[in-house]
Amino acid sequence: xxxxxDADASAVAxxxxxxxxxxxxxxxxxxxxxxxxxxxxxxxxxxxxxxLDGALPVALQPAAEAVSDGGDTVKWLWHxxxxxxxxxxxxxxxxxxxxxxSSQAGCAMGCTFxxxxxxxxxxxxxxxxxVEQVVRAARxxxxxxxxxxxxxxxxxxxxxxxxxxAAIGRLHHDVGLSARHLTVSTIGVVPGIDRLAGAELPVNxxxxxxxxxxxxxxxxVPLNRRYPLEALTAACDRYVAATRRRLSFxxxxxxxxxxxxxxxxxxxxxxxxxxAHVNLxxxxxxxxxxxxxxxxxxxxxxxxRLRALGVTTTVRKNxxxxxxxxxxxxxxxxxxxxxxxxxxxxxxxxxxxxTSPRRTTPPGHTTERTTSPSTTASGPTTEAPPEAxxxxxx
Numbered sequence: 001x002x003x004x005x006d007a008d009a010s011a012v013a014x015x016x017x018x019x020x021x022x023x024x025x026x027x028x029x030x031x032x033x034x035x036x037x038x039x040x041x042x043x044x045x046x047x048x049x050x051x052l053d054g055a056l057p058v059a060l061q062p063a064a065e066a067v068s069d070g071g072d073t074v075k076w077l078w079h080x081x082x083x084x085x086x087x088x089x090x091x092x093x094x095x096x097x098x099x100x101x102s103s104q105a106g107c108a109m110g111c112t113f114x115x116x117x118x119x120x121x122x123x124x125x126x127x128x129x130x131v132e133q134v135v136r137a138a139r140x141x142x143x144x145x146x147x148x149x150x151x152x153x154x155x156x157x158x159x160x161x162x163x164x165x166a167a168i169g170r171l172h173h174d175v176g177l178s179a180r181h182l183t184v185s186t187i188g189v190v191p192g193i194d195r196l197a198g199a200e201l202p203v204n205x206x207x208x209x210x211x212x213x214x215x216x217x218x219x220x221v222p223l224n225r226r227y228p229l230e231a232l233t234a235a236c237d238r239y240v241a242a243t244r245r246r247l248s249f250x251x252x253x254x255x256x257x258x259x260x261x262x263x264x265x266x267x268x269x270x271x272x273x274x275x276a277h278v279n280l281x282x283x284x285x286x287x288x289x290x291x292x293x294x295x296x297x298x299x300x301x302x303x304x305r306l307r308a309l310g311v312t313t314t315v316r317k318n319x320x321x322x323x324x325x326x327x328x329x330x331x332x333x334x335x336x337x338x339x340x341x342x343x344x345x346x347x348x349x350x351x352x353x354x355t356s357p358r359r360t361t362p363p364g365h366t367t368e369r370t371t372s373p374s375t376t377a378s379g380p381t382t383e384a385p386p387e388a389x390x391x392x393x394x
Contacts, residue, residue, distance in 0.1 A: 003126070003128050004057060004059065004128065005127075005135065005170070006126050007056055007128070009028060012024055012027050015027075015051070019048065023044070023048070027044070030043075030044075031135075032176075033175070038053045039053050059129045060079075060080070060086075060129065060132050060136060061078060061079045061080070062076060062077075063078060064076070071092075072093075073092075074089070074090040075088070076088045080129065082123075084122050085105065086125065086133075086154055088100065088101055088102060088133040088153060090140055090141060092144065097141045097145065097146050097148070098146075098148035098149070099133065099134055099137035099138070100150050101133040101134060101149060101151055102125065102130075102154035103124070103125055103153065103154070103156070103157040103160050103164050104123065104124050104155025104156065104159070104160055105122035105123050105125065105154065105155070106122040106154065107120075107121055107154060108121035108156070108159065109156050109187050109221070109222065110222045111187065111210075111222070112220065112288070112289055113220065113286065113289040113291070114286065115288070118286065118287070118289070124160040125160065125163060127163045127164075127170065130164065131171060134146070134149055134175065135175070138175075148182075149182050150183045150185065150206075151183065152206070156186065156187055156189060158184070158186045158191075158192025158193065158195075161192050161195060164184070165195075165199065168182055168201060179201040182203045182204065183203065184196065184205055184206070186205070186208065187207075187208045187221055188207060188221065188223055188232045189227070190227040190232060193205065193207075193236065193238075193239050194238060194239075196239060197235075197238050197239040197241075197243060198242065202244075202245055203245075204245060205236075205243075205245070205247055206247075206248040206249075206250055206279070207247065209249040209251055209270075210250070210252050210254075210258060211258050212263065212267040212270050213266055214229055216257075220257075220258070229270070233274065236274055236276070237273075240275070246275070246276075246277055247275070247276040247277070248276065248277045248279055249267070249270075249271055249277070249279065251267065251279065251280050251281065252281045252284075252293070253281065253293060253294035253302060254291055254294065255283075255293060255295065255298070259294040259302050263302075264309065265305075265309065267311070268306060271306075272309075277314070278306055278311050278313045278314075279314055280299060280303055280306075280313060280315045282299050282315075299315055300315075303315055
């Protein structure tokens with residue numbers, strides 16, 4: 001069955017074809033601008049609200065919710081209609097509110113230090129399943145306005161390009177988020193980077209680099225065997241030339257692995273010609289990777305070295321580590337640690353609170369008038385990208 005945010009404008013119009021012509025616009029704006037459910041659209045007749053609620057079911061059934069950082073970080077585990085699970089993280093900062101969304105259930109890229117990659121690939125998410133994550137997070141963020149969306153959750157966004165791009169179109173044209181506040185992350189899918197460079201909306205690009213020589217990156221990021229650094233940096237150069245947007249390199253600091261002075265020098269050699277911003281992320285713990293993250297003193301030293309080499313560098317403040325909501329920890333499992341607070345939710349949203357056992361960017365609403373509602377949104381698929389499937393089989 002078609003879900004609420006996979007239905008395009010023509011499908012919504014068909015559902016209200018027996019109503020006055022303006023009803024389709026009312027429903028669309030209710031879903032995408034007001035971010036409300038059909039049952040809450042009190043400007044519609046009650047019978048129509050009930051019809052829409054039945055014809056446009058939600059895609060995401062809440063299974064668990066975990067809260068940390070004094071309520072500023074919220075992670076949801078959602079169950080999808082076919083039993084797949086995905087996670088979404090909402091983060092409130094002083095000057096912005098960001099949601100980190102998943103683009104796939106699982107991931108085929110096989111990065112050894114990432115909990116999602118350790119679990120393997122299940123399927124691509126549909127555009128509607130992605131958009132609904134943003135809508136749910138925006139509702140939860142109120143009265144604050146959701147300002148940023150980052151595609152840094154479960155999965156490789158550029159391996160699900162068509163559906164991710166359809167979701168971006170909806171978020172920009174219909175929800176009203178500026179392209180400058182939408183960030184797509186990739187482990188280095190070169191054809192996808194080239195498609196982003198030629199796309200109509202200049203979204204931000206963040207490349208999860210983690211190593212600046214092919215020998216080390218082949219070990220940490222198996223896709224590097226398909227798209228080595230020379231090809232990846234050339235694609236980044238084309239992206240920067242085409243969009244004139246600042247490129248970001250994400251670098252998870254792993255103790256005695258990619259945090260040495262030589263690693264900083266190699267990274268600087270790659271980053272400087274691209275004028276890339278480097279975002280350092282102390283590696284977060286995951287069950288399938290024994291090597292710890294770089295200690296705080298080593299993170300600070302690595303940052304200072306990069307800055308001395310002429311690279312703009314920041315250290316990301318880890319959020320949600322205690323509820324497995326931090327970078328690299330999403331695995332579609334109920335949190336199992338001693339920190340944070342978990343609320344397990346039934347499909348009917350009746351919740352009971354229990355103690356969580358152990359633990360697992362800058363877009364803003366625009367006020368501009370947008371174009372008419374987009375009319376296409378691809379459904380989910382289970383097809384993994386060919387290059388990822390080949391690498392996973394090795």
